[in-house]
Structures are given as C-alpha cells and as structure tokens.
Amino acid sequence: MAGKDIILTTLRDAVLVVVVSAALALTVNGVREEGIELVASRAYEVFVPCPEPLGEVTPVAPDDPLIGAARTVLVDARGEEEYGQWHHTGSLHIGFDYLEPVPMESVKKLAGSGAAAVVVYGDGDDPDSGREMARELAGRGLRNVYYVEGGAGALKK
Amino acid sequence: MTAERIMDWSGHRWLAFGARLYLAVIFGMAAAYKILHPGSFALDVATYGILPLSLINGFALVVPWVEAVVGVxxxxxxxxxxxxxxxxxxxxxxxxxxxxxxxxxxxxSCGCFASAETGDADPIGWTTMVRDTAWLALAVYVLLADRRPLGLDGLWSARRKT
Structure with a gap:
C-alpha cells in the first residue's frame, strides 16, 4: 500500500474505533443502574486545595500525656461555635479554614510561645480539620506538631 | 536510504510487540477504573477545568471505552x-x-488510574508528565515501526499473499 493509502486507512480505522467505542459507552451507560447523565445538569463541585506547603505530623491518642503537658500548646481547630459549646481546658482557638491559610499572626504566636510541642485537635471527620491544620503548621516551619486522633469527639470521651 | 533500511529491520516487529503488550496492559487498567467509576472520572475531568460542563460527561463516558478498545x-x-x-x-x-x-x-488527582473521590492516591506531578512522555514515545514507535505486526494484521496480510 502506498504511503497516502496507509495514512487514509489508518485515519478511517481510528474514526471507526472512536464511533464503535462511543456506541459501546452510551449503550453500557444507558443499561447500567449507576450510569451518569450524558450532559451534566449542574456544575461539579470541584475542590482543589491551594498548594500550601504541608509537613509531616504525628498522631497522638486522646489520652496521651503530651496533651496535658506543661510545655504543650493545645490548639482547637474547629469553628467558633463548636469551640464555644465545648473545648478542652487550656486550649487556644485558631479556627481552620480549608480555603484560607492559617493567619500569619497565629503562626507567629505559636512559634513565639516557647512551647515544646503543638497539639491540634479538630472535628475528627474525614478529612480531619485538626490533622489538616497540623500539617499546614508543620509545613510553615513549626516543629513538633501533633494532632489528636479522632479530634474533639475523642477528647470529650 | 539508511532511514528506510532501519525501518525495515525485522526486529522491529518483536520490539513493537513488547511495546504493544505493555501499552495494552496500561490502557486496559486505566480503562477498567474509569468504566467502573464514570461519575468519579467525570469529577476528575471537571477538576482539570478545561472542558465546558456540557462536554464533561460525554468525554468521561467515551474516552475509557476508546482506551479499552485500543487496548484489545x-x-x-x-x-x-x-x-x-x-x-x-x-x-x-x-x-x-x-x-x-x-x-x-x-x-x-491525575484521574489516570484512580480518583480522589474513590480515596485512592494518584496525584499529578512532573513524574506523571515523564511517564506519559515515555508512553507516547512507545505509541509513536509502534505507529511508525511496526510495519509487519505480529497478530491478526500479520495473519491477514500473510493469508492475502498466499
């Protein structure tokens, strides 16, 4: 076969493959129970976190002695309302927002506190706001940052 | 004519055969995840923010099947x-x-083999780009060098000659 014929045959075959694949895709999608609509009726809720530098953090159990230690700063990462309803004695409230970085003044306050460790607890959900804040704090240069496994719910128990 | 002689080398069909098997496995794996989780793949496509909303689901439905068919x-x-x-x-x-x-x-998430929504880590990075470049190079090699492919095309061509 001449070069031009090869190119034309290849293109024709490729188009055929796409047509057959599309027919298969639409048929299977129409038959299956969990098929999706061909045209999305509402916008997807896309959540892409900003590329904040994140550090490695260590989880601690809710009964870990580190939590009540004299040189530990305990941070409550939940919202103001949840903090008002209950918070661990001596905890500092720095509400975590998934869309905004932790305010620089809060980071400076923690860095200048002279504490040997920072332990953060959050809502304990998946993802856990406590763990996310701890990772952000570690990524911004704080050392010995921990988070409470299970968050506030586990601490209450 | 050196280039022509290089392209006529009989060893290409075996090298290309290996490349084809590798690409078939890769595309088969990628297609399986996307066909099984069309909603998650559509969300990954939406996250790239390139396609208009009206095309996202159609793309997410058809592309995995193209991958599966070319794999076969x-x-x-x-x-x-x-x-x-x-x-x-x-x-x-x-x-x-x-x-x-x-x-x-x-x-x-890259959305290549897993999705952020299904909880599997498949983050994008420059290593993803290097990996894709290698796969593109293999595909182009098969396209240009596999002139007498092992398999059904080869059998069909031999049968026509006899």
Whole structure:
C-alpha cells in the first residue's frame, strides 16, 4: 500500500474505533443502574486545595500525656461555635479554614510561645480539620506538631 | 536510504510487540477504573477545568471505552496503526491537560488510574508528565515501526499473499 493509502486507512480505522467505542459507552451507560447523565445538569463541585506547603505530623491518642503537658500548646481547630459549646481546658482557638491559610499572626504566636510541642485537635471527620491544620503548621516551619486522633469527639470521651 | 533500511529491520516487529503488550496492559487498567467509576472520572475531568460542563460527561463516558478498545486491538494485533495513532492522540491530549494543571499549581488527582473521590492516591506531578512522555514515545514507535505486526494484521496480510 502506498504511503497516502496507509495514512487514509489508518485515519478511517481510528474514526471507526472512536464511533464503535462511543456506541459501546452510551449503550453500557444507558443499561447500567449507576450510569451518569450524558450532559451534566449542574456544575461539579470541584475542590482543589491551594498548594500550601504541608509537613509531616504525628498522631497522638486522646489520652496521651503530651496533651496535658506543661510545655504543650493545645490548639482547637474547629469553628467558633463548636469551640464555644465545648473545648478542652487550656486550649487556644485558631479556627481552620480549608480555603484560607492559617493567619500569619497565629503562626507567629505559636512559634513565639516557647512551647515544646503543638497539639491540634479538630472535628475528627474525614478529612480531619485538626490533622489538616497540623500539617499546614508543620509545613510553615513549626516543629513538633501533633494532632489528636479522632479530634474533639475523642477528647470529650 | 539508511532511514528506510532501519525501518525495515525485522526486529522491529518483536520490539513493537513488547511495546504493544505493555501499552495494552496500561490502557486496559486505566480503562477498567474509569468504566467502573464514570461519575468519579467525570469529577476528575471537571477538576482539570478545561472542558465546558456540557462536554464533561460525554468525554468521561467515551474516552475509557476508546482506551479499552485500543487496548484489545494492540493485544490482538488488529489494526495496529489505528490503535497506536489513537493511543498517541490520547497521550498528547492527557499531557496538554496535565501541563495546564501543573502550570496552575493544582494539587489534584491525575484521574489516570484512580480518583480522589474513590480515596485512592494518584496525584499529578512532573513524574506523571515523564511517564506519559515515555508512553507516547512507545505509541509513536509502534505507529511508525511496526510495519509487519505480529497478530491478526500479520495473519491477514500473510493469508492475502498466499
């Protein structure tokens, strides 16, 4: 076969493959129970976190002695309302927002506190706001940052 | 004529056969995840922020089946050039999307083999770009060098000659 014929045959075959694949895709999608609509009726809720530098953090159990230690700063990462309803004695409230970085003044306050460790607890959900804040704090240069496994719910128990 | 002699080397069909098997496995794996989780893949496509909303679901439905079909074609040696052309085209398309996402600094799932929504880690990065470039090179090699492919095309061609 001449070069031009090869190119034309290849293109024709490729188009055929796409047509057959599309027919298969639409048929299977129409038959299956969990098929999706061909045209999305509402916008997807896309959540892409900003590329904040994140550090490695260590989880601690809710009964870990580190939590009540004299040189530990305990941070409550939940919202103001949840903090008002209950918070661990001596905890500092720095509400975590998934869309905004932790305010620089809060980071400076923690860095200048002279504490040997920072332990953060959050809502304990998946993802856990406590763990996310701890990772952000570690990524911004704080050392010995921990988070409470299970968050506030586990601490209450 | 040196280039022509190089392209006529009989060893190409065996090298290309290996490349075809490898690409078939890769595309088969990628297609399986996307066909099983069309909603998650559609969300990954939406996260790239390139396609308009009206095209996202159609793209998320059709592309995995194209991947699956070309995977089978590469495995069977059927219409190898067309399959390799489609693999090359898809790789270029994926790489453009990846480059746009990386340039924007997005920290997101690639959507290649798993999804952020299904909880499997498959984050994008420059290593993803290197990996895709290697796969594109393999596909282009098959497209250009596999002139007498092992498999159904080869059998069909031999039968026509006899």
């Amino acid at each position: 074609m590469l495995l069977a040696g059927f219409r190898v050039r067309a399959a390799a052309l489609l693999v090359s085209g898809m790789m270029v398309m994926f790489m453009v999307a990846l480059a746009v996402a990386l340039a924007q600094g997005l920290d997101m």
